[in-house]
Amino acid sequence: MTRYRFLPLVQGFPGKSTEHGGLGWSSVTLLDGGGRLVLVDSGGFGMRSLLESRLDAHGIAPADVTDVLLSHAHYDHAANYPLFPRAAVWISAVELDWATSVGATFMPLPELYAADLATSQRTRRITADGEFLPGIEAFAVPGHTPGSLVFRAAGEHGPILFSGDAAKNRAELLSTEADMSLDPAASGASIRRIRALWRESPSTLLVPGHDVPLRWSGEQPHYDGERRAGIRAWFGTGLSDTTFFDLTTEGTR
Template structure:
């Protein structure tokens, strides 16, 4: 039904003293006459997203649908780059985000208010198949209206957003950065229930490499992590120090 590509690889880490990295996963689905993006990332990823779209022969005007797992800035703000796209977000999520006053949190207030007013926005109901083959599953905790999106394909694919940010959360059933720890645990159990019912399923977390279950039923990574920083520590602008951010990975 669809070809699935991960355009931007999520990263399972956060900055120690400079706020959130916001390096989230962006996936693309092509088929059924549609080009669908599952989450669209933060400001800092714009050039890389443009590069990856071009490498796949896709222009911003080709994108028919932007599907948001939740309203946080690192998953949502770049919907404005796709003027022809319908923007899909959970009804519970947008109604919650609409009423949160500006504050020191990850909600992009002005973008949320734009989504509330925009005629391009469509609200997703729990358990609805809102696009061909794509079903929404409520997964609150990280935010009240987080959603999982299950793609019926062979194998099936589950996009978890920040209901399951990384493999460590899936294995420990504990979450970092959640508004409701008990609800987040229940949502992680929902992911596992989906996975055990379809053990060939590929799980695409919000901030990690894609995963599949190995013969022992444990999540293993698909692909190779790529993450590094080039820093100007020298007195010469032409000299950079490369810092590999994949050390310690299994």
């Protein structure tokens, strides 16, 4: 059975700006196993140079990536699939139909990318729950968007569950309530489904769309790893004069 090595490339962050809309700081992960390099979500435009350097640090060229999995069509998860020219791009058929039918809206959907995916030879539509690549399953979790998926991969040290934005962060997983949902009742049911999948195996690592990975140990989920997040701003008179804002102070444990 194929088992994948877990290579986190970008850590998600659970927050919004107060004056400038969503941050879109999503989790991006690479899975290495069975002759495949599988990117789980692709990040947004602001991550492009970061992705390049983090892939390079692993000795991986973009053309080495065999598959890109998209949990849903929002820009901060989907926008970078064109950077991986040889990869098959996997997305829910329901999600792609929805994303192409709504056109340009004020939702965070990259409408031109959705239109491209609808006709691309590289697109692979996921139409049912279950295994679609060796050792990787998809499950429908509607609510945040109509065709949101979670992915579960067989990892070297146990299952790895990618909840995407169906459960963006620890607060949503604990409360079973979702911010930014097109269907709050469906989101609640989907988060409960994610929790059930999570608890099928005590060794499961859950990677939320916008938070530090979590393990369910004892009574509730605990972060597995350190949060790292900050902003460096130019408020001074020269490029070397920067102010650093640490975004990890609260809730890191």
